[in-house]
Amino acid sequence: MLSKDVINELSSAAGQENVFTDTSRLSIYSRGSIDSDSSLPEIGIRATGEDQISRIMKVAYRHSIPVVARGGGSSPTGAVVPRKGGIVIDMRGMNRISVSIENGYVEAQAGATLEEVDAECRRAGFFFPPDPSSVSVATVGGAINENSGGMRCARFGVVKDWVLKLNTVMPDGRKLSFGESTYKNRAGYNMVGIIVGSEGTLCLVTSAVLKIMPLPAGLVRMAGFFDTLEDAGETIFSIRREGVNPYILEFADMEGIKAANSIRGWNYPEAEGGMVLVDLDITGGDRESRTRKVREIFARNSAREVVVAEDASKEAELFEIRRIAFAAPGKLFTGFIDGDIVVPLSRIKEAIVEVAAIRSEHGVYIATCGHAGDGNLHPQIGADRDDTDAWKRALEASDEINRMAIRLGGSISGEHGIGTQKQQLLVEQFRERDQSDVLFLMKEVKKAFDSRNIMNPGKFGLGEEET
């Protein structure tokens, strides 16, 4: 419990007008997305600049107060839940963006959303490739701390592949930057790579320099709807194997399509095998010739229906099916478990089919979607939390899916991270791979950055329960 004196110190460091202590506002800061785990912070502070954050961190360090930096608050793993109370620093107001075409990068403050960053880049004919489906709410700081992925990652990789430099405030309030505004840099360890994906446990990212790319000449978006999961899985595999190199390659199962039809009033085929969504950036020729190869693959795998978007509105609809599929259980159930497994590309069909088998075996609702092009699936589980038996079966199904990913040579998280939700599973994965010493090294790194354990404590396999 923060004393009145400490709150006054923080208010004076942050500016009284930026400080919230009322329960209503703190309750919004108490949780992330999907996962209903919540914990009230004791104070919420709106960030206004690096100097202000430095002053806040000095107070937090002096009194050993836990600090969680919050961007869009869309993490589904509990990574933004202030488990130990303390301070939530809301970064959303720090959102300045500056594009440098000459240098091929964008410099953005941590609170800018990826959509805002992308929009600024597009004005100059460029774009920022990583695009989580939460692109409209996920912030630069959040995406860096979660090493986010997204639809275009099958082609362009995840956030870690695009970060050149980070400006941060360390737990004791020192300002420290990592990396350079250059495309290459061999000065020292890859410290940027350690901070990217660290889930806010090391330091507080205030701004970043990110690589950008010229926009593609034009995209064609198309979708195939399949009667069996095997056909859909084989289609994904064939597109990869036969050298199509799609711009995006996504999957949404029947439950996801049903959810989109129900919420938006559409009538897309609610096929057992779901939808495979493909964007192509092939240049030259007409639309017919540019889409021929994928059409052939769709036909060979018995697609029930193929839709090629003829205008922006149809493109948006197909994209929206995939986006809604991610949140499908939210409309139907009071409990929602986020899934985020990744498997080697050759095992994607197996993984899709196994998830369906787990669904039948446990009698639970699962809507599976994902970035099939990079082996990343989101089996989203829904059940009513007050139905003890149903919720227990949902948790069991979730564990089984994660263990299946480990068994197939994959990982329990492709892009959403560990947070509070997957700490035990992380330990299991390391143990299974004979990598338990990695966790030891992670804890040593944590100590080197944050000796007082104030940065987002109790998360990422670094919680006291694991030490």
Added chain:
Amino acid sequence: MKVAQTQHSRLDELMELLDSESKKCISCGFCDSVCPTYAASGYDPVITARGRAQLGRKLYEGYEEGALDEVSVSDSFYSCLGCHACVHVCPTGVDAGRVSEIGRMIVASSESLKQQRKAEAGMIVHAVVKSGNPLGLAKECSKWAEGLAFNDGSDTLLYTGSMYQLMGYSAGLSSMRRRFGNRASALGLAMTSRSVTALRFLSRRAVDKDINSAMVGSLLRIYHLLRNSGVEFDYLGSDEPYPGTFLYDLGYEASFRTYARKVSSKFREKRYRQIVTVDPHTHRMLTEIYPLYADMSGINVKYYLDLIDSSKLGRNGRKIMFHEPCLFSMSGSPYDGPKRVLGNVSDVKLPSRSGKRTHCCGGPVELIDGDLAASVSEKRARQLEEAECNGCETVTACPVCYSNLSGTTEVKDISQILSEAVTSVP
């Protein structure tokens, strides 16, 4: 006793509605990306759609636990613009605008939340109930029609709902509040004392004459456009009742029900079979809300643009950047009349935020939070100015949008473009 039971029962129903709408929220925050009040409030976590949906859940939980008064919701629900941009990006179909609407009804009807009611809302509701006009200005609202001919025997009524007429006054009051601060301003005193006379006096003193004159001009043009299209209609002049939009929007449902029944009785007594509306807010009230609370059977409500004879309008070569009304593009039943009719005479372009992602003008919260409304409208004005459209004129089709945007950027009402496109006068 019977009344108390009825009120209790309605609160239960409202709570069920609140639960049903808000429990689907997974707190993903997608709605924050389109909610105009989020950025305008400096990213206040409750002055945005996600905050409203989440506080809706908290309010319901508080109700279930018998701790309703411990949940502070007022700033959040009353700051909602009701534009409904949120529902179009929500992956689970939550309408935070609807959550706020139900939430305001709960605040207005629950004794436990009495302390959270807005003084401004109470004053406006009092003025509507007492004088039939939110600012006590029923007479002023009919002045635009002095000297015009109407058809007393017509079964068609031109119903302005006083919206165009009130804009100059509400803009003036809002400006006064922002200049002097709410607590210190005389308006604040009037609100506290609930004096309609004082409110009327202040409104007259504060009136923004430019907006007032532009609004009168719009009504006159609408009148002539309809007459030129051969439409005959009656007008009630100073007897025209305000539709009670504020009563409903501010959550005073019981007062609204009584009021709406009075208004619909008036329509029925006069045996009107067709009512012609001229602004989106009044149109939405009569087509979507009134049928839920009052008897509107046998009365056909038409928007004036649907009655304009397009054969009497010619293409004028003008380029238009069109700011769509939220109520026609994002909430309730979509209506494309303004875009369609404008498209018949001009080259119509839309800003990047349009259609189901239109950005509100900020107007709906002008009287509750003038600073927030101004911040929202400034952002929208910038979006309209930055849209790449050389030589475009910015056009609105709603008096609230005109009033709010005209403070920052040059706008024209749709009636002006259409009037200037008339080629054939009988």
